[in-house]
Amino acid sequence: MLAMEITTPGGPEVLQACERPRPSLKPGQVLIKVHAAGINRPDLLQRIGKYPVPEGASDLPGLEVAGEIVAGQPGDSGWRLGDQVCALVQGGGYAQYCAADIDLCLPIPRGLSMLEAASLPETYFTVWSNVYDRAALGPAETLLVQGGxxxxxxxxxxxxxxxxxxxxxxxxxxxxxxxxxxxxxxRAINYRNQDFAAVIKETTHGRGVDVILDMVGGDYVQREIGCLADDGRLVFIALLGGGKAEVNFGHVLRRRLTITGSTLRPRSVEFKAAIARKLRERVWPLIEDGMIKPVIYRTFPMHEAAQAHALMETSAHVGKVMLLA
Structure with a gap:
């Protein structure tokens, strides 16, 4: 099969086309003939050597795909050979075929193309796990999203x-x-010319927000603590601005704040399968009702993965950058 491999840690140019054997399957997995794959920030970190591949996972980048199940033994999972699915995978998405755990496969939401469906798993698994499970955002609470x-x-x-x-x-x-x-x-805040913490405090009449989803870290952290409401939760999913910060923990104590974070890729299949069930129950109906719509900025053929990475590094995109197999 055609695949895109990382030849050595480095810039986008290190992504090169190669021929690889089709993946061998472990118990509980199916083989997906890939139609489309999403590009995510962890792929870029893996390419430069800063996101280790979990033991037993493919060294090929790519954490989400959509396509057709062409091999495996789905058993009593409800899936059959020939079914079209999207899936969260531990790696290997930048290829014509990809192994996926059966329990991490989800149906293509009604009304969506396979390209659109391929843009969903990594982002929605991550958001649900961190915003609703870990940070427990409640129905009447407020959320600040960094990097909207x-x-x-x-x-x-x-x-x-x-x-x-x-x-x-x-x-x-x-x-x-x-x-x-x-x-x-x-309300959206231009961080280049506005102090997001001051705007949040003003807009919420001094209360602050209940949950912050952050992928920056660094010098954002103390300002984020300052604009959390009492009992607020700050959850990290990346540290693009740096992994160290000076923090006044007096605010944490006095206002009962929670600082937490997680990475999804190393977690067990069982952990991620629980998220998959919640997405199918709570999120997929919202997509099928048109309340949530995939936002795809640009699509590249698989062999142009290097160009896709280069675009993503400019941060010019709104939404997802995708690959077509």
Missing amino acids: TSGIGVAAIQLAAALGNRVFATAGSEEKCRACEALGAD
């Missing part, structure tokens, strides 16, 4: 707005701020 036009940001804004939460977001231009508001954010 990233794939994660677009998913978080739409999901929280669809579930009735008030959402704020940050973005790096006025155009991107308007895009966040069109997706459902109550």
